Amino acid sequence: MSTAATADASSSGDTTEGSVRLLTLQSEDGEVFEVKETIATQSVTIKGMVDDDCATSTIPVCNVTGRTLAMVIEWWNKHEIGAVSNEKELKEWESQFDTIDDKSDRDDVYDLLMAANYLNIPTLLDCCTSAVAEAIKGKSTDEMREFFDIKSDFDEKEEDALRKENQWAFEN
Amino acid sequence: MVIDTGSDDLPEYCVSRLPNDIIVNIFSRLSLREAARTSIVSSRWRYLWTFTANLVFVAPKTVDYGKTKGTKNERKSFQLISNGRYRRRTINQFPRLSHQHLKVVEFIGFVGCPVDLELAFYLLENATILEKMSVNPTSPFLIGTYFEFYNDEKKQTTRKRTKQLKKRVPQSVELVIC
Numbered sequence: 001m002s003t004a005a006t007a008d009a010s011s012s013g014d015t016t017e018g019s020v021r022l023l024t025l026q027s028e029d030g031e032v033f034e035v036k037e038t039i040a041t042q043s044v045t046i047k048g049m050v051d052d053d054c055a056t057s058t059i060p061v062c063n064v065t066g067r068t069l070a071m072v073i074e075w076w077n078k079h080e081i082g083a084v085s086n087e088k089e090l091k092e093w094e095s096q097f098d099t100i101d102d103k104s105d106r107d108d109v110y111d112l113l114m115a116a117n118y119l120n121i122p123t124l125l126d127c128c129t130s131a132v133a134e135a136i137k138g139k140s141t142d143e144m145r146e147f148f149d150i151k152s153d154f155d156e157k158e159e160d161a162l163r164k165e166n167q168w169a170f171e172n
Numbered sequence: 173m174v175i176d177t178g179s180d181d182l183p184e185y186c187v188s189r190l191p192n193d194i195i196v197n198i199f200s201r202l203s204l205r206e207a208a209r210t211s212i213v214s215s216r217w218r219y220l221w222t223f224t225a226n227l228v229f230v231a232p233k234t235v236d237y238g239k240t241k242g243t244k245n246e247r248k249s250f251q252l253i254s255n256g257r258y259r260r261r262t263i264n265q266f267p268r269l270s271h272q273h274l275k276v277v278e279f280i281g282f283v284g285c286p287v288d289l290e291l292a293f294y295l296l297e298n299a300t301i302l303e304k305m306s307v308n309p310t311s312p313f314l315i316g317t318y319f320e321f322y323n324d325e326k327k328q329t330t331r332k333r334t335k336q337l338k339k340r341v342p343q344s345v346e347l348v349i350c
Contacts, residue, residue: 110187113194129194133201141212148187150214162212169208 023050024058031066032058039076044120063118068111075112075124098131106147192220200224223273274299282307284333292337296345305341306348307334 021037023046037055041047049055061069078093100106109128116124136144145152154162163170187195199207199221207221277295282288295302309330334349341347 110190113190117191117194125194125197129197130201132198136198137202137206141209144210144213148213150187150217152213153215154212159212162218166208166211169205169211 023055025069026058026060027064027066027069028062029065031069033066033069033073035073035076039073039080042076042079042121042123044122046119061115061119064115065111068108068115071108071112072115072119072121072124075121079123094127097127098134100131100135103149188216192223195220196223271295271299272301275301275303277302277305279305279307281311282309282330282334284309284330284336289333289336293340296340296342302345304346304348306350307337308350309334310350 022034023037023040025033025035025040027033037050041050046055046059049059064072078090097109097112100109109131112124113128113132115121116128136147139147144150152159195217199210202210204224207224210221211218274295277299279288279292282292292305292307295305309327331349338347
């Protein structure tokens with residue numbers, strides 16, 4: 001590709017409205033998405049590819065399903081500069097990620113976390129990690145196990161020993 | 173394929189697919205006490221909380237020093253110091269440990285009295301990979317209120333005192349005074 005490929009007035013064929021370049025992303029399960037370069041570069045990983053001129057053909061996004069990638073793209077669209085004029089409106093929209101009492105919501109958040117981690121999207125990673133942290137604040141150990149669907153692999157003796165090791169954390 | 177497999181078949185499936193650094197990121201947003209409680213959830217989580225890179229010290233009004241052998245009087249004088257009214261201190265025995273994962277320290281309600289400085293020096297000395305220490309003279313009780321940004325004499329004295337800190341900060345650590 002030409003060296004001008006990263007510039008806005010790209011010479012590649014897939015240009016559209018106001019010569020904004022489109023990138024093609026392919027999810028793990030084969031779904032294809034066309035996304036404006038200006039939006040997709042909110043991902044540090046993709047920005048690196050664009051800067052290195054490697055984003056000229058389809059970009060495979062491994063470990064991320066089409067369903068999750070669609071959510072990520074929605075996130076990008078909302079967070080594009082100028083997309084939402086009002087900070088409050090954006091916060092309200094983001095607040096949908098805060099309610100993760102439901103198992104399926106939690107699954108979505110874990111998926112988004114994996115995607116945000118792989119694609120390196122700091123804003124999305126921040127939002128999802130703090131949602132999970134908020135949800136487990138004030139929970140007892142058993143409640144946490146239930147929340148995360150984790151079965152303890154400690155027997156009672158081991159658990160007691162561990163409790164004693166960090167006793168200060170379990171006193172109120 | 174990843175999702176929609178019905179998590180019942182794989183009990184630890186959901187959260188255990190997250191890499192450790194994401195879990196540590198989540199724990200970093202909890203208080204240290206809450207993060208430490210996660211150590212008994214499962215063996216994989218046992219030491220994860222110790223990797224959190226943030227530690228926020230919020231000085232409580234009274235400090236429970238029950239574990240030292242101090243007499244009642246000593247305990248009392250420690251409490252007075254933490255209220256910032258007395259400069260005298262009697263307890264001088266906390267364990268020296270090296271903190272190998274601590275990167276960022278935020279000091280809220282830093283008055284600059286000896287006990288504050290001592291804790292700051294202690295961390296500068298013992299947190300081996302410390303990158304940033306920020307010092308905020310605003311009392312934790314005023315944060316989020318109208319008075320948060322009120323710049324009174326007290327704060328200015330605090331700023332002067334923190335200059336003492338600057339002399340002792342190694343080059344690898346960034347000192348921010350809010």
